[in-house]
Amino acid sequence: MTGATIRLSRTCVSLGGHPVLRDLYFEAGPGEFVAVVGPSGVGKSTLLRVIARLVEPEAGEVVVRPANGGPQARVAFVFQEPRLLPWLRVLDNVAIVAPAGSDRKERARRALAAVGLGDWERAWPRQLSGGMAQRAALARALVTEPHVLLLDEPFSAVDALTRMRLQEHVLGLWAAGGFTAVLVTHDVDEAVYLADRVYVLMGRPATVAAEFSVGLPRPRLREDPALGRLRREVLGALGPVPLTAGRPDGNLLV
Amino acid sequence: MGPFGRREFLKLAAGLVGAGLGAACAPAGAPGAGPRRLDVLRLDYAYYNPVSLVMRRKGWLEEEFARDGIKVEWVLSLGSNKANEFTASGTVHFGSTAGSAALLARANGVPLKTVWLYSQPEWTALVTLKDSPIRQVADLRGRRVAATRGTDPWFFLLRALDSAGLGQRDVEIVQLQHPDGEQALLQGQVDAWAGLDPYMAHAELAAGARLFFRQPEWNTYGTLNVQESFLNQYPDIVERVLTVYERGRAWARQNPEELIAILAEESKVSPEVARKVLTERTAFPEPVPGDQLKTVLREIVPLIQKEQLVPVGVDLKAAIEALVESGPARQVLSRSASK
Amino acid sequence: MTVGDLSDLKAGGLLKARPTRPLRLVRLGLGAALPWLLPAGLLGLWALSLDRGWLQPYQLPAPPTVVSTFVDLLSRGELARHLGATLNRLLAGYLLGAGPGVLLGLLAGSSVGFRRFLDPTVQGLRAVPSLAWVPLFLLWFGIGEQARVYLIGLGAFLPVYLNTMAAVGSVDRKLIEVARAYGFGRLKVLFRVVLPGAMPGVFTGLRAGLSLAWMFVVAAELIAASNGLGFMLVEGQSTMRPDRVLVSLLTFAVLGRGSDTLLAALERRLLVWRDTLATTQEERP
Numbered sequence: 112m113t114g115a116t117i118r119l120s121r122t123c124v125s126l127g128g129h130p131v132l133r134d135l136y137f138e139a140g141p142g143e144f145v146a147v148v149g150p151s152g153v154g155k156s157t158l159l160r161v162i163a164r165l166v167e168p169e170a171g172e173v174v175v176r177p178a179n180g181g182p183q184a185r186v187a188f189v190f191q192e193p194r195l196l197p198w199l200r201v202l203d204n205v206a207i208v209a210p211a212g213s214d215r216k217e218r219a220r221r222a223l224a225a226v227g228l229g230d231w232e233r234a235w236p237r238q239l240s241g242g243m244a245q246r247a248a249l250a251r252a253l254v255t256e257p258h259v260l261l262l263d264e265p266f267s268a269v270d271a272l273t274r275m276r277l278q279e280h281v282l283g284l285w286a287a288g289g290f291t292a293v294l295v296t297h298d299v300d301e302a303v304y305l306a307d308r309v310y311v312l313m314g315r316p317a318t319v320a321a322e323f324s325v326g327l328p329r330p331r332l333r334e335d336p337a338l339g340r341l342r343r344e345v346l347g348a349l350g351p352v353p354l355t356a357g358r359p360d361g362n363l364l365v
Numbered sequence: 366m367g368p369f370g371r372r373e374f375l376k377l378a379a380g381l382v383g384a385g386l387g388a389a390c391a392p393a394g395a396p397g398a399g400p401r402r403l404d405v406l407r408l409d410y411a412y413y414n415p416v417s418l419v420m421r422r423k424g425w426l427e428e429e430f431a432r433d434g435i436k437v438e439w440v441l442s443l444g445s446n447k448a449n450e451f452t453a454s455g456t457v458h459f460g461s462t463a464g465s466a467a468l469l470a471r472a473n474g475v476p477l478k479t480v481w482l483y484s485q486p487e488w489t490a491l492v493t494l495k496d497s498p499i500r501q502v503a504d505l506r507g508r509r510v511a512a513t514r515g516t517d518p519w520f521f522l523l524r525a526l527d528s529a530g531l532g533q534r535d536v537e538i539v540q541l542q543h544p545d546g547e548q549a550l551l552q553g554q555v556d557a558w559a560g561l562d563p564y565m566a567h568a569e570l571a572a573g574a575r576l577f578f579r580q581p582e583w584n585t586y587g588t589l590n591v592q593e594s595f596l597n598q599y600p601d602i603v604e605r606v607l608t609v610y611e612r613g614r615a616w617a618r619q620n621p622e623e624l625i626a627i628l629a630e631e632s633k634v635s636p637e638v639a640r641k642v643l644t645e646r647t648a649f650p651e652p653v654p655g656d657q658l659k660t661v662l663r664e665i666v667p668l669i670q671k672e673q674l675v676p677v678g679v680d681l682k683a684a685i686e687a688l689v690e691s692g693p694a695r696q697v698l699s700r701s702a703s704k
Numbered sequence: 705m706t707v708g709d710l711s712d713l714k715a716g717g718l719l720k721a722r723p724t725r726p727l728r729l730v731r732l733g734l735g736a737a738l739p740w741l742l743p744a745g746l747l748g749l750w751a752l753s754l755d756r757g758w759l760q761p762y763q764l765p766a767p768p769t770v771v772s773t774f775v776d777l778l779s780r781g782e783l784a785r786h787l788g789a790t791l792n793r794l795l796a797g798y799l800l801g802a803g804p805g806v807l808l809g810l811l812a813g814s815s816v817g818f819r820r821f822l823d824p825t826v827q828g829l830r831a832v833p834s835l836a837w838v839p840l841f842l843l844w845f846g847i848g849e850q851a852r853v854y855l856i857g858l859g860a861f862l863p864v865y866l867n868t869m870a871a872v873g874s875v876d877r878k879l880i881e882v883a884r885a886y887g888f889g890r891l892k893v894l895f896r897v898v899l900p901g902a903m904p905g906v907f908t909g910l911r912a913g914l915s916l917a918w919m920f921v922v923a924a925e926l927i928a929a930s931n932g933l934g935f936m937l938v939e940g941q942s943t944m945r946p947d948r949v950l951v952s953l954l955t956f957a958v959l960g961r962g963s964d965t966l967l968a969a970l971e972r973r974l975l976v977w978r979d980t981l982a983t984t985q986e987e988r989p
Contacts, residue, residue, distance in 0.1 A: 165881070165884060165885060186885075187886075188882070188886075190881075190882060192878060194879060194881075194882040196896075196897065196900070196901075197901075197977050197978070197979060198900040198901070198975075207896070208886040208887075235976070236977070236979075237977065237978070251886075255886070449944055450942075453762060453763070454763070469944060470944045473762065473943070473944040473945055474761050474762035474944075475762040476760075476762070509930075511928075513942065514938075514939055514942040514943055515943040515944065539847060539928050539929070539930050540927075540929055540930065540942070541927070541928050545927075549847060549928070552846070554847050677776075
């Protein structure tokens with residue numbers, strides 16, 4: 112299983128009559144890990160949905176081509192919430208999306224084991240903690256053996272410690288699986304730590320304001336000063352950081 | 366546990382139980398007190414009790430009780446079963462039923478007293494449509510028959526079945542009040558109907574329905590009933606009402622044409638139907654309930670027991686004796702005779 | 705005071721000391737007896753009012769009379785006969801109403817076009833007070849079994865349809881999106897996501913439909929019936945046998961409650977996955 116090439120050019124997307132993405136350009140190569148950052152509500156999630164074909168663009172091109180030349184690229188989506196079907200046990204949740212065949216349950220079992228949930232096959236989703244449920248969602252995504260893995264702020268709903276563990280998980284699975292990963296996040300630290308390249312989306316409607324290449328070998332150290340410098344650069348691209356909330360002359364720096 | 370804690374709850378429960386016990390131990394409301402003044406006198410009227418229609422029309426009761434300031438109210442009974450319900454519940458003080466229905470009620474514990482016979486009718490028969498294959502009672506086996514339980518036509522049906530060696534279980538008796546029973550027969554939804562006048566006569570004249578089984582001797586009279594307690598508390602009022610009933614009876618015998626008109630208007634049938642009912646099948650004999658009533662009631666005792674219409678062990682003969690009360694009627698007649 | 709020592713809090717009255725054994729037993733007994741206090745009190749009041757003459761036996765028969773009538777009817781097989789007739793009608797009518805109710809509710813909830821087509825008519829039907837249907841049905845279908853079963857079906861249909869439709873509408877949109885993201889076709893989304901997701905609401909409708917079906921069974925048997933528990937009620941009324949009326953009423957109550965309990969048990973079984981207060985209470989009794 113190798114990844115896919117993703118290319119968007121001059122893509123325009125409107126939702127509910129309002130233009131969200133305008134003249135968007137985006138590219139990710141097979142096996143690349145790309146992050147997308149930007150202010151809340153700018154349209155990062157919409158970008159992912161365009162790639163997943165959940166939303167159709169009004170103009171422009173969207174290409175998702177498997178690297179090994181297959182007909183259709185398999186795209187798996189991990190949302191901000193785990194979104195497990197509450198009426199299915201954990202194993203069935205993963206098995207229900209597995210490719211058709213007699214070994215669905217077996218594949219599901221392996222996927223769960225890969226995320227460390229092997230003992231929780233028979234559990235109901237309501238019995239899982241937030242982090243565990245998100246891991247199950249990851250297993251569900253990966254059991255489909257996708258060419259592309261889309262992650263929409265997948266770790267924003269869990270605590271800091273769990274978030275770090277899950278980030279390592281994803282890195283490990285990506286390294287083993289070789290798929291193309293696109294991560295949307297509002298956490299710049301997370302973006303520069305995980306990704307090969309970082310896109311910055313800004314504006315209303317949104318376009319790519321900046322593109323950064325991380326260029327650091329893995330495994331990376333979170334305290335690496337190079338990451339810190341990159342982080343400042345990315346933040347700089349996002350706009351001026353307010354130093355004080357209010358000034359003596361009474362003006363608020365918004 | 367919140368502001369309404371365990372202690373508070375236990376106190377409330379104890380209070381309720383205490384109140385209940387206290388009420389139970391308190392002496393029952395003084396039964397020995399004298400009868401309260403009657404404010405409203407309620408009687409029923411029915412299309413099968415023509416004299417009641419006359420009295421209501423002419424307002425004689427209202428006249429009679431106006432000087433005492435007692436209001437008179439009339440309630441329509443659509444059958445003996447309804448009249449019994451009304452009397453038992455106190456909805457009316459005077460109820461018009463057939464003798465058989467009154468006996469059934471008395472035997473089931475309702476303390477009724479029959480104080481007047483308002484008619485001697487042949488008001489019921491078994492009815493079927495003109496071209497129906499049913500010719501005799503035995504043909505009813507397995508068929509659907511409309512009847513109103515607790516009324517005289519129903520008793521008549523049971524008696525008829527008994528005479529042909531059948532029982533309640535051998536037919537499907539569909540419970541419908543009299544007017545609805547006629548409709549069901551005419552629309553072919555039932556095979557036969559235990560009919561009641563004037564609906565029965567209407568079916569004959571309007572649709573050519575056949576009365577395929579008749580037994581005039583089986584009639585159990587039209588009886589006027591009151592509750593025992595009412596008779597004990599207001600014997601004078603009972604006599605005054607019966608006096609007006611006697612006036613009605615006399616008027617009915619002397620004014621047949623007007624009577625036909627009244628029945629037709631009230632029950633919304635044509636004058637021909639009313640005439641058929643009143644001239645062919647209704648009589649206004651001696652109104653004092655006595656041996657003549659007891660005799661016909663005794664005839665139906667075996668039937669009541671066979672069909673288990675009353676609980677086992679009820680003494681029907683005693684019930685008949687307790688039901689029939691000739692005193693007030695005799696008083697009324699002797700007084701009017703001496704006038 | 706060390707971290708684990710709560711004696712100061714107990715002394716200050718913030719924590720209750722663990723009650724002694726005999727006190728606990730008394731409380732346990734009281735708790736078990738609680739649901740029975742009111743019925744026992746009413747029963748006592750019933751017997752008392754007859755004993756004191758506040759009520760007459762022909763108005764309200766004494767409890768022993770009712771019991772003996774019940775036993776009598778049971779032993780003669782008459783109660784079984786009426787019970788069977790009523791249950792038959794109820795089952796037939798309920799299935800006739802609830803089945804289409806779920807199906808149409810599913811369709812109306814998931815398709816705007818279908819909802820516009822069907823819903824206004826159903827809302828109009830709903831506006832008719834339920835018992836007003838009885839004479840209408842008798843007029844259209846006669847006094848046979850058909851009219852009764854249709855009537856019961858109508859009673860069951862409405863709440864099932866309305867609740868199912870609402871439940872479908874409230875299925876979490878996010879779950880539908882994730883299903884589509886994983887390539888589920890429309891039918892698969894309907895049966896694997898929408899229907900299971902709507903199940904809690906569907907069951908609410910099913911239980912409401914059952915209780916309405918019971919009400920309509922009584923109404924249907926009050927007119928032109930020749931068997932059934934409702935008929936027994938009318939028969940007792942017409943022949944001045946209030947004990948039969950009471951036996952009929954009590955049997956209705958028991959059956960009604962019993963059938964709802966069964967349905968509720970089924971609901972708990974099928975909806976064990978629900979993440980609600982109720983299910984977590986069940987896990988930690």
